[in-house]
Amino acid sequence: MNLHEELGRIGADATAGSGSRLTSVEVADGLGARVRRGRRQRALGGAGVVAGVALIAVGVWSFAPLGDSGPVGPAGTSVDSTPRYELPDIKGATEYTVDGSARMSDNVPVDLRLPNELICGAAVNLAEGVTVHDPSVLSAGVQVSAASRSLLDDDTVVDDPDSIWVGYEAHHFETAVGWQDGAGISTTTVPLLMRSGEIVGIGVAEGAEGGGPGGSAESGPLWSPLPGDCANGAPSGALVDGTYQPVLATQVWSANLQTALATIVVSGGDLEYTGVPQMAGSDVPENLATAGSVMLAGGFTCPATLGAAEATAHDGVEDTSTAALAPIPGTLETGRLYGYGDDALVGGYPAPLGPDAGLAVEEFGREPARLVLSSGEDRWVFDAAWSERDDLPHDDAGWFVALSQVWDCGSPDLIPAGDYRARLIYSDSIEGEVGTAVMSDVTVVQGVPSIPELDPEG
Amino acid sequence: MNADDALLTDLLERASGRLAAYGYLLTGSQHAGEDLVxxxxxxxxxxxxxxxxxxxxxxxxxxxMRTLHLDRLRREARWRRVAPGLVGAGELPDHADAVAASDAVARGLASLSPRQRTAVVLRYFDDLPVADVAHEMRLATGTVKRYLSEALDRMASVVGTDIEIDERADVVAKGERP
Structure with a gap:
């Protein structure tokens, strides 16, 4: 008996009619709809993946001050020469050294430090390679090594890609920056996205400074922005599929950041971006607060909760420029917090986050969670719980957060209308740790103006 | 019709029968197999x-299909531990049951546990080496061998023929593949 053939025969015999069912118009239409819906969800999720990695990258990219300690040999020995710093070997990387062979130009193409200069829509001429603006930099021996890569959603890494499926693939530069003598210099490195000589995306800037001989910055991936990722202004109009150029720009500055010494540019070349309009569509919720930074805190006890209200962005381990959406509305209504109108709404009534808040809920919406609103010395604490619902009579289907005041922690009074500092203490920020998200301010308004049929004066 | 839609249509027209059969072999149910496809x-x-x-x-x-099926087996195993009554409820008899009833080998296959059945399909229909079956099922190689041995014994007892000797000696000659 050939079991392979027997199994094939059994399978074929047992599935009479399956072929015609699977090829029916209804099944094909249903599959098509599920595929489109799945792609949509993955596109939104993919943005989260990239943003999340970018957050982590900030932590990875740290300066390693080796210089001040000087070269040290084994115990009892002396080292009489300066060790030559070697950049980590990055496969397929383009390597540039700031030396005498570089072109010289007084013209600094763009100031990577200045928010009013590094903006989307700015036309800049970023020439590939090294441009020296001040010869004093030559003695530092600055080196930049970067390789263009893309990370697919199945964790496959593609070297030197020529296309990006936005939402499914993320472009980055595997990067190392180092120098032979870091005394008197600092560096800033920013991944940019260019199109026709115009900045259309700005990534997270990283920097390093100080150190004497043999200092270096560690290597790591720097994630390229997507078209329209513009930290300091409105996105440019380039939210279309097409050819873009990811660029890694490193600028060497004097230690006091007064003089630009050199600009090093590594280009990822022309990449065909697909899926940009879907990613840049109107699905990003506009009504949500943002979480500007994250720090670890003490937990959910009342003292820890109230203490978390004191957390500031400076306590965080992340850069505040990497703001993420938080699953809390930027405006809260007392009608939903405490109930409104003949029990039409009861306390802790769900507040809408919109249909596309799933990513924010996934990021911060693990329960238990507490929202702390503070003003001066006053604190109001709310338990937060998230759900996706389509059964609420006054609200469209989507994600919601129900906020229930914790009466025995913080102020025992109702929170009055006004602007409040907001902190979200949430579960499992990093491997089971409780975290605190430092959020943008939240406005509390009286009543429930989002439901005119209940609150016509709202 | 865009390229993806055209490819999907082409796939369904060319391969839906084979895929449905594979789904049945994995799940033991025509309906569940179609859903798996x-x-x-x-x-x-x-x-x-x-x-x-x-x-x-x-x-x-x-x-x-293989990945999804194995994921479901693992999930069901977890549910079976915490809520035995919830697993397997709602399955209706389908055409495959009739086939199984009238075919000795199919009856033998139907007599296997889900894990034994899966091991048999991966080993003898997909022609995966035992080590690959173990990797796919996240089991030790020895465990897979035990599943296969028990499965063949059980099938042999239903079929009334010594499947074990034939299959273990030379399960599938690659040249005989259709």
Whole structure:
């Protein structure tokens, strides 16, 4: 008996009619709809993946001050020469050294430090390679090594890609920056996205400074922005599929950041971006607060909760420029917090986050969670719980957060209308740790103006 | 019709019968097998792989079917531990049951536990080496060998023929593959 053939025969015999069912118009239409819906969800999720990695990258990219300690040999020995710093070997990387062979130009193409200069829509001429603006930099021996890569959603890494499926693939530069003598210099490195000589995306800037001989910055991936990722202004109009150029720009500055010494540019070349309009569509919720930074805190006890209200962005381990959406509305209504109108709404009534808040809920919406609103010395604490619902009579289907005041922690009074500092203490920020998200301010308004049929004066 | 839709249509027209059969072999149910086919197609096409043709797509879908099926087996195992009554409820008899009833080998296959059945299908229908079956099922190689041995014993007892000797000696001669 050939079991392979027997199994094939059994399978074929047992599935009479399956072929015609699977090829029916209804099944094909249903599959098509599920595929489109799945792609949509993955596109939104993919943005989260990239943003999340970018957050982590900030932590990875740290300066390693080796210089001040000087070269040290084994115990009892002396080292009489300066060790030559070697950049980590990055496969397929383009390597540039700031030396005498570089072109010289007084013209600094763009100031990577200045928010009013590094903006989307700015036309800049970023020439590939090294441009020296001040010869004093030559003695530092600055080196930049970067390789263009893309990370697919199945964790496959593609070297030197020529296309990006936005939402499914993320472009980055595997990067190392180092120098032979870091005394008197600092560096800033920013991944940019260019199109026709115009900045259309700005990534997270990283920097390093100080150190004497043999200092270096560690290597790591720097994630390229997507078209329209513009930290300091409105996105440019380039939210279309097409050819873009990811660029890694490193600028060497004097230690006091007064003089630009050199600009090093590594280009990822022309990449065909697909899926940009879907990613840049109107699905990003506009009504949500943002979480500007994250720090670890003490937990959910009342003292820890109230203490978390004191957390500031400076306590965080992340850069505040990497703001993420938080699953809390930027405006809260007392009608939903405490109930409104003949029990039409009861306390802790769900507040809408919109249909596309799933990513924010996934990021911060693990329960238990507490929202702390503070003003001066006053604190109001709310338990937060998230759900996706389509059964609420006054609200469209989507994600919601129900906020229930914790009466025995913080102020025992109702929170009055006004602007409040907001902190979200949430579960499992990093491997089971409780975290605190430092959020943008939240406005509390009286009543429930989002439901005119209940609150016509709202 | 865009390229993806055309490829999907082509895939269904060319391979739906084979995929449904594979789904049945894995699940033991015609309906569940069809659902598995559809879920796997969605999984493959959502990820926008660059699929050159329907044959390549079929390969991806078969692999996805295997992964989805094994994931479900593991999930059901977890549920079976915490809520035994919830697993397997709602399955209706389908055409496959009639086939199984009238075919000795099919009856033998139907007599296997889900894990034994899966091991048999991966080993003797997909022709995976035991080590690969163990990897796919996240089991020790020895455990897979035990599943296969028990499965063949059980099937032999139902069929009334010594499947064990034939199959263990030379399970599938590659040249005999259709």
């Amino acid at each position: 559809q879920d796997a197609i969605v999984k493959v096409f959502v990820r926008r792989r660059r699929l050159p043709n329907a044959a390549a797509a079929e390969g991806y879908v078969r692999a996805a």
